Amino acid sequence: MSILLLPPILALFTIILIYIYFKRQYSSSPNDPPGQKPQIIFGNIFNSGLLTGRKTGPELFTAYQQEYGDVFLFWAGSHKCLVFCLPEHAQTIFSDRHTFDQSPLFIPNFDLLCPNGIITLSGAKWKRHARVMLPMFKRAKIVHYLETILHCTDQFIDKHLDDNHTYTDLTLRCQSLLMNIIAFIAFDHDLEAQIDSSCARALQDFIYYAGQFMMTAWLPRWLGKLYLKLNWKYQRAHRVLRELSEQIVEQEQNKHNDSESQRPKNLIASLVSSLNEQANDEQISSGLTQAEIFDEVLMAITAGTETTATALSWFMFYMSKHPRVQQRIKQELKEHDLAMGDNAHSSLLNLETLDSLVYCDCVTKEVLRLAPVAGITARRATRDTVVDGVPIHRGQDLYVALYNMNKDPRYWHHGDPNEFIPERFLFEDKNHHPYAMVTFGGGHRACLGQDLAQFELKLMIARLMQRGVSFEDTPENIGGCKQQVTCRPRHLVVRVRIDHN
Numbered sequence: 339m340s341i342l343l344l345p346p347i348l349a350l351f352t353i354i355l356i357y358i359y360f361k362r363q364y365s366s367s368p369n370d371p372p373g374q375k376p377q378i379i380f381g382n383i384f385n386s387g388l389l390t391g392r393k394t395g396p397e398l399f400t401a402y403q404q405e406y407g408d409v410f411l412f413w414a415g416s417h418k419c420l421v422f423c424l425p426e427h428a429q430t431i432f433s434d435r436h437t438f439d440q441s442p443l444f445i446p447n448f449d450l451l452c453p454n455g456i457i458t459l460s461g462a463k464w465k466r467h468a469r470v471m472l473p474m475f476k477r478a479k480i481v482h483y484l485e486t487i488l489h490c491t492d493q494f495i496d497k498h499l500d501d502n503h504t505y506t507d508l509t510l511r512c513q514s515l516l517m518n519i520i521a522f523i524a525f526d527h528d529l530e531a532q533i534d535s536s537c538a539r540a541l542q543d544f545i546y547y548a549g550q551f552m553m554t555a556w557l558p559r560w561l562g563k564l565y566l567k568l569n570w571k572y573q574r575a576h577r578v579l580r581e582l583s584e585q586i587v588e589q590e591q592n593k594h595n596d597s598e599s600q601r602p603k604n605l606i607a608s609l610v611s612s613l614n615e616q617a618n619d620e621q622i623s624s625g626l627t628q629a630e631i632f633d634e635v636l637m638a639i640t641a642g643t644e645t646t647a648t649a650l651s652w653f654m655f656y657m658s659k660h661p662r663v664q665q666r667i668k669q670e671l672k673e674h675d676l677a678m679g680d681n682a683h684s685s686l687l688n689l690e691t692l693d694s695l696v697y698c699d700c701v702t703k704e705v706l707r708l709a710p711v712a713g714i715t716a717r718r719a720t721r722d723t724v725v726d727g728v729p730i731h732r733g734q735d736l737y738v739a740l741y742n743m744n745k746d747p748r749y750w751h752h753g754d755p756n757e758f759i760p761e762r763f764l765f766e767d768k769n770h771h772p773y774a775m776v777t778f779g780g781g782h783r784a785c786l787g788q789d790l791a792q793f794e795l796k797l798m799i800a801r802l803m804q805r806g807v808s809f810e811d812t813p814e815n816i817g818g819c820k821q822q823v824t825c826r827p828r829h830l831v832v833r834v835r836i837d838h839n
C-alpha cells in the first residue's frame with residue numbers, strides 16, 4: 339500500500355469515529371419517551387427556536403407537552419433530559435431527596451458567579467449552608483423588612499412614576515425597585531439616596547453582567563470563565579461588593595457588648611454569628627467562612643432581584659388588562675380603613691393588616707401562578723429509579739415543567755387556567771392539588787427566598803394600590819414573553835394614573 343494513501347485513510351477513520359461518537363451521544367434508548375430529534379452540539383435548543391428567540395422556554399415546553407404527552411425528551415445541547423409535566427411527577431421527584439438532588443442544568447455556570455452559593459451546592463456542604471441560610475429567609479425573619487419594602491415602594495412611586503404617563507420600560511424600573519430593596523436587606527445601603535455611590539454602581543454592574551453571563555450558559559465553560567476574567571467592570575463590581583461585605587463583617591465583630599442585644603440590620607450582619615473560618619465538611623462542623631458568607635450574599639442578590647422584579651412587572655401587565663381587579667384591591671384596602679392616595683404615608687400598613695388582605699393575597703398568588711418567571715427546575719438522579727413507568731438511571735438529568743403544571747386544565751377548575759382570575763383561590767381552586775402550583779419548586783431544594791418573594795410582592799401590590807396607582811391598557815400593550823434569565827413581558831406599554839385622593 340502506498341504511503342500516500344495513509345493520510346486519507348486516517349482522515350476517513352477519524353470522521354467515522356467522530357460520527358459514531360456523535361451518533362451514540364445523541365441517540366435515544368428504546369425506553370426513552372418521545373421528543374424532537376436532536377441536532378449535533380445544539381441538541382434541541384436551536385431547532386426548537388429557543389436559541390433564536392422564536393420561542394421561550396415556557397412556550398416551548400407547553401407546545402412539546404401538547405405534541406408528545408406528559409413526559410418527553412429534551413436535549414439541552416448534548417444533555418439528554420427527561421421532562422416531567424404532571425403534579426404527581428413533581429410530588430414523586432420533589433419528595434424523594436435521597437434520589438433527586440440539584441442538577442447543574444438548573445442554572446448552568448452559576449458556580450462561576452458564586453461558587454459557595456447554596457444554589458450550586460450539594461451533599462454535606464449544601465446541608466451546612468442550608469442550616470445557616472434557611473432560617474434567615476423564613477417568614478418570621480423577613481417580616482422585619484416590612485418598613486424597608488414600604489419605604490422603597492414609596493420611593494419608587496415618588497421618583498419613577500408620573501401621573502398620566504405611558505411607560506415602555508416598567509420592567510427595568512421594577513428591577514431598580516427590587517435592587518433597592520436587596521441593597522437594604524444585604525448591605526443596609528440606600529441606593530436611591532446614594533445613586534452615584536460606588537456600592538450602587540457595583541450592584542448595578544454585578545446584576546447586569548451576571549444576568550448577561552447566565553444568558554450565555556450554553557457556551558463552553560472555559561469561554562464563560564474567560565468572559566468573567568476579562569470583564570473589568572464585572573471584576574470591579576465584585577471587588578467593591580466584597581470589600582463592603584468584609585467591612586460590615588468587621589464592624590459587626592467589633593460591636594460593643596452594650597449593643598449586642600440590637601438586632602443585626604442586614605443579611606451580612608445576621609450571618610456574622612455563624613462565621614467560622616474552620617468550617618468544612620470533612621469533620622462535622624458548622625457555620626460559614628467569610629468567603630462563603632460573601633458568596634451567599636451575592637447569591638441572594640442574583641437570585642432575588644430579577645425574579646421578583648419580573649413577577650412585579652407581570653402584575654402591572656395583568657392589572658392593565660383587568661381594571662376590575664385593581665378596583666377590588668382598592669376596595670378591600672378601604673374596607674380595612676387604610677388611608678388612600680397621598681394620605682397613605684401616614685396610614686398603618688402593618689403585618690396584621692397585610693395578613694387580613696385576603697383578596698390581595700389571591701392576586702399575589704394568581705400573579706405567581708400565571709407569570710412564567712421560572713418555567714422549569716432541574717434535578718439529577720443519584721441512583722436508578724422509575725417515575726411514572728419511565729426508567730431513570732443514575733446521573734440522568736430531569737426537568738420539572740413548573741409552568742405547565744401551574745396552568746394544567748386537569749388540575750385548575752375555576753374558569754380557564756390560562757386566564758388571570760384571582761377569585762379562583764376563593765372558590766373551586768382554593769384546595770388545589772398541593773403540587774399543581776409549583777412556582778417555587780419543591781422539596782429540599784425548593785426556593786430559599788419564597789417567603790421573601792411572596793411577602794415583597796404582596797406588600798408592593800398593596801402599597802401601589804393604596805397610593806392610588808393604576809395601570810391602564812394601551813394599544814401597544816400586547817404582552818408576550820421575552821426570555822432573559824427569567825421570562826419577562828415582551829411588550830409592556832401601560833399608562834400610569836395616580837389618584838392622589
Ligand code: HEM
Nearest residue numbers: 457641642645646712715778779780783784785786787791
Ligand atoms: C418571584 C420570585 C421567585 C421565583 C419565582 C423563584 C423561583 C425559584 C425556583 C423555581 C427555584 C428552584 C426550586 C427547585 O428546584 O425546587 C428557586 C431556587 C432558589 N431560589 Fe428562588 N425564586 C424567587 C425569588 C427568590 C428570592 C427573593 C431569593 C433569595 C433572596 C431566591 C433564592 C433562591 C435560592 C437560593 C434557590 C436555590 C435553593 C437550593 O438549591 O437549595 N429566590 N427559586
